[in-house]
Amino acid sequence: MSTREAIALPELPSLSKLYVSALSTAARTKLGALERSHALPHVQHTVTGVQVSLEHVTTFQHLLHGTVRDSLPSVFVHSAAFPVVMSVLTRPDFPLPLLGMVHLGNRVRHLRSIDYSEPLAVTAWAENLAGHHAGTCVDVRVDVQAAGENVWEGTSTYLAKGLYVPGLDKASRPERQDFVPPQPTAKWRLGPEAGREYAAVSGDFNPIHLSALSAKILGLKRSIAHGMYLAARVINSVEAVAAEPFAWDIEFAAPVFLPATVALRIEDHEADGRWDSADFTGWGERSHRKHFSGSVRAL
Amino acid sequence: MAASPDVSAASTDSAAGAGIRKAVVIGGNRIPFARANGAYTNASNQDMLTAALDGLVARFGLQDERIGEVAAGAVLKHSRDFNLTREAVLGSALSPETPVYDLQQACATGLETVMGLANKIKLGQIESGIAGGVDSASDAPIAVSEGLRAVLLELNRAKTLQQKLTAVAKLRPKDLAPNAPGTAEPRTGLSMGEHQALTTAAWNIPREAQDELALASHKNLAAAYDRGFFDDLVTPYHGLTRDANLRADTSLEKLGKLGPVFGKSLGEKATMTAGNSTPLTDGASTVLIGSEDYARAHDLPMLADIVDSEAAAVDFVHGKEGLLMAPAYAVPRLLARNNLTFDDFDYFEIHEAFAGTVLCHLAAWESEEFCRNKLGLDKPLGAIDRSKVNVNGSSLAAGHPFAATGGRIVATLAKLLHEKAAAEGNRGRGLISVCAAGGQGVVAILEAR
Numbered sequence: 001m002s003t004r005e006a007i008a009l010p011e012l013p014s015l016s017k018l019y020v021s022a023l024s025t026a027a028r029t030k031l032g033a034l035e036r037s038h039a040l041p042h043v044q045h046t047v048t049g050v051q052v053s054l055e056h057v058t059t060f061q062h063l064l065h066g067t068v069r070d071s072l073p074s075v076f077v078h079s080a081a082f083p084v085v086m087s088v089l090t091r092p093d094f095p096l097p098l099l100g101m102v103h104l105g106n107r108v109r110h111l112r113s114i115d116y117s118e119p120l121a122v123t124a125w126a127e128n129l130a131g132h133h134a135g136t137c138v139d140v141r142v143d144v145q146a147a148g149e150n151v152w153e154g155t156s157t158y159l160a161k162g163l164y165v166p167g168l169d170k171a172s173r174p175e176r177q178d179f180v181p182p183q184p185t186a187k188w189r190l191g192p193e194a195g196r197e198y199a200a201v202s203g204d205f206n207p208i209h210l211s212a213l214s215a216k217i218l219g220l221k222r223s224i225a226h227g228m229y230l231a232a233r234v235i236n237s238v239e240a241v242a243a244e245p246f247a248w249d250i251e252f253a254a255p256v257f258l259p260a261t262v263a264l265r266i267e268d269h270e271a272d273g274r275w276d277s278a279d280f281t282g283w284g285e286r287s288h289r290k291h292f293s294g295s296v297r298a299l
Numbered sequence: 300m301a302a303s304p305d306v307s308a309a310s311t312d313s314a315a316g317a318g319i320r321k322a323v324v325i326g327g328n329r330i331p332f333a334r335a336n337g338a339y340t341n342a343s344n345q346d347m348l349t350a351a352l353d354g355l356v357a358r359f360g361l362q363d364e365r366i367g368e369v370a371a372g373a374v375l376k377h378s379r380d381f382n383l384t385r386e387a388v389l390g391s392a393l394s395p396e397t398p399v400y401d402l403q404q405a406c407a408t409g410l411e412t413v414m415g416l417a418n419k420i421k422l423g424q425i426e427s428g429i430a431g432g433v434d435s436a437s438d439a440p441i442a443v444s445e446g447l448r449a450v451l452l453e454l455n456r457a458k459t460l461q462q463k464l465t466a467v468a469k470l471r472p473k474d475l476a477p478n479a480p481g482t483a484e485p486r487t488g489l490s491m492g493e494h495q496a497l498t499t500a501a502w503n504i505p506r507e508a509q510d511e512l513a514l515a516s517h518k519n520l521a522a523a524y525d526r527g528f529f530d531d532l533v534t535p536y537h538g539l540t541r542d543a544n545l546r547a548d549t550s551l552e553k554l555g556k557l558g559p560v561f562g563k564s565l566g567e568k569a570t571m572t573a574g575n576s577t578p579l580t581d582g583a584s585t586v587l588i589g590s591e592d593y594a595r596a597h598d599l600p601m602l603a604d605i606v607d608s609e610a611a612a613v614d615f616v617h618g619k620e621g622l623l624m625a626p627a628y629a630v631p632r633l634l635a636r637n638n639l640t641f642d643d644f645d646y647f648e649i650h651e652a653f654a655g656t657v658l659c660h661l662a663a664w665e666s667e668e669f670c671r672n673k674l675g676l677d678k679p680l681g682a683i684d685r686s687k688v689n690v691n692g693s694s695l696a697a698g699h700p701f702a703a704t705g706g707r708i709v710a711t712l713a714k715l716l717h718e719k720a721a722a723e724g725n726r727g728r729g730l731i732s733v734c735a736a737g738g739q740g741v742v743a744i745l746e747a748r
Contacts, residue, residue, distance in 0.1 A: 065485075181564075183497055183500075183501075183618070184489070184497070184564075185487060185489075185616075185617050185618035186486070186487035186488050186489060186616075187487065187488040187489050187493075188488055189488065191473075193473065237486075237616075237617075238617075241617075263564070265618070266616075266617040266618070267617060267618070268617045268619060278617065285564065
């Protein structure tokens with residue numbers, strides 16, 4: 001993608017301002033004042049000198065039930081880079097509407113331990129606009145650099161439900177596979193406050209996460225847990241045993257309506273007597289619906 | 300027994316090798332164990348441990364005696380109980396010049412205190428020791444929530460009124476709900492019972508076998524009380540003369556009527572009930588140990604030698620091994636180091652955290668696959684004669700005040716071995732196995748005197 005225009009932002013944009021701009025773009029598109037683009041903008045946004053606060057990392061680690069370390073949890077890096085991602089998604093020439101976009105999954109390569117004090121350069125761009133049986137999906141790529149080298153590379157896949165971009169083939173619906181819960185190895189009890197607590201540390205104040213009432217207004221029966229909170233907790237459970245560098249991926253299925261008891265199975269695999277990878281699955285203890293699955297692998 | 304590298308990795312020197320003295324069990328004393336929120340509701344850990352110590356002092360004439368060292372502990376501790384055992388000793392008739400330390404290794408606390416002090420005796424550092432443990436599930440510590448705690452600590456650090464108000468403003472209504480201690484493993488969120496239910500199902504242990512083990516525990520403990528076995532091991536306390544959980548009249552029919560309480564998501568494979576799982580219990584136990592010289596000089600009995608012990612831990616966090624299966628790994632290592640097999644033992648004291656725990660261990664040691672793949676042995680450890688297991692009952696009947704269980708077992712087994720030796724003129728051996736939270740386990744060998 002050598003054709004991507006590099007745009008340097010002076011600082012991390014404010015998430016709330018980006019949400020407001022997304023609302024105005026949505027309104028203008030609806031009113032016909034703005035024509036929706038049919039292709040991804042050939043740009044990448046970069047913010048350099050991103051400095052995370054130790055207090056913020058510590059709060060994040062507490063929320064995950066993790067150990068307070070000076071290195072950044074892998075999902076924290078996603079959260080720290082998220083404003084740059086949002087600046088791409090809220091561009092007026094971005095072909096998919098931000099509001100109502102569904103997070104399908106993530107793939108991350110965590111290339112080395114990142115100390116909280118290191119200034120980071122975050123670059124985000126979008127690629128792979130593709131047809132999906134339920135709409136159109138897109139990959140948002142993030143490279144995080146420290147001292148001039150890539151230390152974290154992530155891909156998040158989002159789906160704009162019900163929106164079909166002309167010229168993209170609609171993918172056929174994959175066959176639904178019945179989910180039979182395996183034997184659990186752990187259990188999380190998530191209270192109704194789980195969404196608000198993660199919103200406070202991640203800055204993702206989407207109303208579907210905040211309260212039963214705000215979620216109802218948006219058509220959900222109750223508030224739902226952030227996908228990245230679930231990812232952060234499960235990756236944290238494995239990160240301790242995974243040697244760096246490592247890669248992880250997660251695919252989200254049914255949302256976790258709060259409060260909830262999530263049953264979890266994490267299965268470690270060894271190669272040559274050393275930890276090699278772990279597979280994980282989370283599901284509703286009572287509903288038996290799969291919430292997410294994925295893996296962590298040594299690189 | 301052909302030992303694999305796994306099993307023989309530890310030192311091959313016998314603990315009773317040249318230059319090391321013997322440590323012997325002289326006797327024990329405990330208070331009857333009470334079900335939680337029963338007879339000992341208003342007694343603290345310190346009260347109960349002091350009561351058990353007082354009984355031991357009275358039984359062996361230890362008034363004003365300066366013991367080499369006293370070690371005991373509790374699993375559920377109030378923050379004020381940082382010196383729990385020292386406070387209990389100061390409140391007892393022992394010399395206040397007796398040094399003391401607290402120890403905590405979850406349910407293995409009691410057994411580990413015996414082994415730690417026995418090692419000091421063997422090395423000649425002390426002549427006598429009192430090991431013990433206590434736990435109260437009734438008088439459990441309740442902590443304020445993390446939110447309130449954070450606010451209180453910040454308030455404590457605040458210097459100006461503004462800082463104080465900022466701290467208080469962070470308080471949320473939910474922060475006022477207290478935190479009671481639970482039995483959930485911090486890293487998995489599953490309770491000990493839920494963990495064991497998964498292991499029990501994985502080993503296909505039938506419900507009937509668990510109920511039969513529970514029944515045997517009650518029958519054996521009741522029979523031991525009836526023949527006076529515990530007369531010199533238990534001192535009545537707070538209205539109890541026998542363990543309150545003991546149901547001498549229980550039956551397979553009664554046990555069979557109970558519904559499953561753990562692993563309910565397993566459906567038909569849910570086999571663990573309130574009858575074949577230990578209840579939350581209050582109680583305390585103590586064991587007097589010493590060198591042979593100490594026992595002779597004080598004209599005290601020598602019931603059994605404390606031969607050797609071994610600890611193990613398993614990786615349960617992602618389910619690689621069952622939470623309570625560590626003794627399955629510790630036992631073969633201990634046997635190999637001492638050049639012994641199951642045939643060399645007259646008694647097996649396998650702590651009944653749950654009937655399933657005992658049965659999973661027996662099944663594991665009989666399993667060729669487990670012994671080969673997990674223990675690295677070329678043949679199974681073999682079957683244990685069930686008539687030698689927990690012959691005077693165990694935790695399912697007596698109850699399990701976590702840290703007090705080790706002392707109960709050591710004193711019981713030492714007396715059993717001594718009685719058999721006196722009657723038959725041989726020196727039998729007993730094997731102790733105790734599982735503990737956090738995927739740990741401690742096992743030990745006693746030999747009759």
